[in-house]
Amino acid sequence: MPTFTNGKIFTGLDRTSFASAMAIENGHVTWIGDSNDLNDANAIDLHGKTVLPGLIDVHTHPKYIADALHGVACTPPNVNSIKDMQAALRQSPAFGKGPDTWIEGWGFDETKLAEHRTPTIDDLDEISTTQPIFVYRSDCHSSIGNSKALELAGITADTPDPVGGFIGHFSDGRPNGYMKEVAATQLLIQAKSAQSYQGDVDNMANSSKHYLQNGIVAIGEMMGRMRPYDSLKLYQDAVKAGFKPKSAIYYVYDEVAGNASLRPTNDDQLRIAGIKVFMDGSISGETAYNQQPYPSGQNGVCLTDAAKLRQAVAYAQQQHLQVAIHAMGDAAIQIILDATDHLQPWLSDRPSIRIEHASILSDQMLRQIDQATMNYALVTQPIFFFAEDESYRDYLSPQQFKEAYRVKSMINSKAEFALSSDAPCTPWAEPDSPFVNIYAAVTRTAVNGDIVNPEEAITVPDAVLAYTTWPAKIGGFSGNGQLTPGYAGDFVVLDRDIFTIPANEIKDVRVAATWIDGKKVY
Structure with missing residues (x-):
């Protein structure tokens, strides 16, 4: 039973709860408290370093990362x-x-x-x-x-x-x-x-270290496929070969529509969680579906109309699956809200519908979310405006730009909220660095120095919760997200104190060590 002392341990219970010592047994936290109350001469000294619950990236593309x-x-x-x-x-x-x-x-x-x-x-x-x-x-x-x-x-x-x-x-x-x-x-x-199927398995297994060195212990695979092979099999074989992060797979709806055998599974390491629906494309590619046209005169691409979306939602209800819906443009998001806001949620342990990206949100949309019968999650990625500020400035109207990545407003809404990377889908060499994403959410500063809607900045504790406690609830990682008794002994040790360093240094934070089930894995 390893015990740990002399740390600055963020428990994830709320914005202000810290401890300095903890004990882990059989892979789970059994006690957390003050170092003065720990009587173990063999306790591992954390040397005052900052400790966070293991980070969770609930919207990423591990196959693409591999x-x-x-x-x-x-x-x-x-x-x-x-x-x-x-x-x-x-x-x-x-x-x-x-x-x-x-x-x-x-x-x-x-x-x-x-x-x-x-x-x-x-x-x-x-x-x-x-x-x-x-x-x-x-x-x-x-x-x-x-x-x-x-x-x-x-x-x-x-x-x-x-x-x-x-x-x-x-x-x-x-x-x-x-x-x-x-x-x-x-x-x-x-x-x-x-x-080369075996090549894909090997690449997945080899990518495990990449996640662990970023402190990521759980992931949401947002591009589950049935062709040319089942993504579940790929993950099963990758886990056998050493892939360590806990994984939840969301299958692309077009490949599973009507498949009555696709049901959620409950394995802690690897499970089927839901379906993925694409409403539109991307803002930088001028294919996000917007209410106002781009300078080219086009409004983007609508990949799923309201009728098809209702079919996908009905399928998810029947199969008891979560729906994750890619929507960047405001016209795409509006279709989702109008088609689903009046529906009864069918999942009680997590939001039934996740709106992924939610890149442009008006005040009216936020009110519609708050007044909805449906329970939504908003999962977004400030790293996009960090890396792609010029595209957003060039392609969006001033009003649309003011409504881009409204992180603080999302937290203040009724919806559940999480930060994620969508890696490797942004033009930055470290697309799934949690700390670049947190930096963007806290400072609202793009890599070119532009300040993007500073009124939507959030605090560091909120940004950390958005990578730990909150995504655990959204993604169904019920044993993760906190360092409190009964939760997984998954945690990361940082090379500096993310809560006290100057904001401009947040993007440079690195993980010194990652532990899963009370065992050091990086």
Whole structure:
């Protein structure tokens, strides 16, 4: 039974509760209190360091992260042009490995590239025409591939657009390599995954250290798939190979609609939690569905109308699953509220409906949430405006920009609230750093120095709760989120005191150690 003393332990019980000592037995906290009350000569000395409950990222994409970790970051500050991207991809360990090895990258944003355009199949073919190349756009909705990747996916000039996605073409009709939105990107992902299932398992297992070094002990997989294989099987095999974070899988609704066998499971390590619905795209990609048009004159893309959303919700009710709904634009969010605000919640242990991102929220929407019969959660990511401020300034009207990432207003609403990363779906080299996200929520400062709606800033304790106690409730990680008796002995030791350091240093916080079930795992 390990005991710990001389720490600054944030219990997660509320904003102000701290302790200095604790005991863990059989993987669970059995006692927490003052070091003076602990009589154990073998207690582990925390040397005054700050301790938090294990962090929870309830909206991330571990399969994408696993791909990205052995891929190439095509993000600022190192990649700022297509030429930079080509050079970076040539430095990939996969480069030159032969036609069965994919060269992978992630994170490009055409607005941040010197050429101010999306790279094309021709740009990637300059790197290789014999090895397939696949690069995620920063939002992970869209991507680009070279001619070999498109060949393996069976994409030609005559391939029809998948429902909800768009295959880019040059003016002469030839595919230009740009796969716009998730349905199109999946054509390349399925070709890549079908080639090496064991490679995907190995990548997942190897990604475990990445989460642990960020202090993340539990995750929500927001892109569960049935094709080319079941994501549950991927996770089961990855856990056997050493993947440690507790995981909840949300399956893309289009792949499971009508599947009566998909039901929630209760295993603490790995479980099926819900379904994922896409209402729209991203703001930086000008595909979030907005009430006011972008400068291009378009309002974005509506991927799910009210009728289809009601079908998805009815399916979730029948199967007793949670619904996580991707909605960035205000028009998309309004569809969700109008279609569901009057419905009776069907889950009692957590919100029945999660609105993911909720990037633009008006006062009227917040009032509608507060007056709703439905119990909502709002799960958002300030790291987006931190990394993509220019896109938000350029693409949104002044009023829409004022309504962007209203974190404080979300906390003050009736909805449950959590911070998350959506990693690796933002153009930043550390897309799932909890501390960059917390920094953005607390300071409202973008990487370019712009101050974004400072009235929506929150306190550090609230931001920490939004990575511990609150997401545990939203994501169904009922044994996590606190360091109080009965809860999991999962905690992180920080290299500095996040509660007292100057705000501009929060983004530089690092995890000194991560413990799961009372055992040091990082």
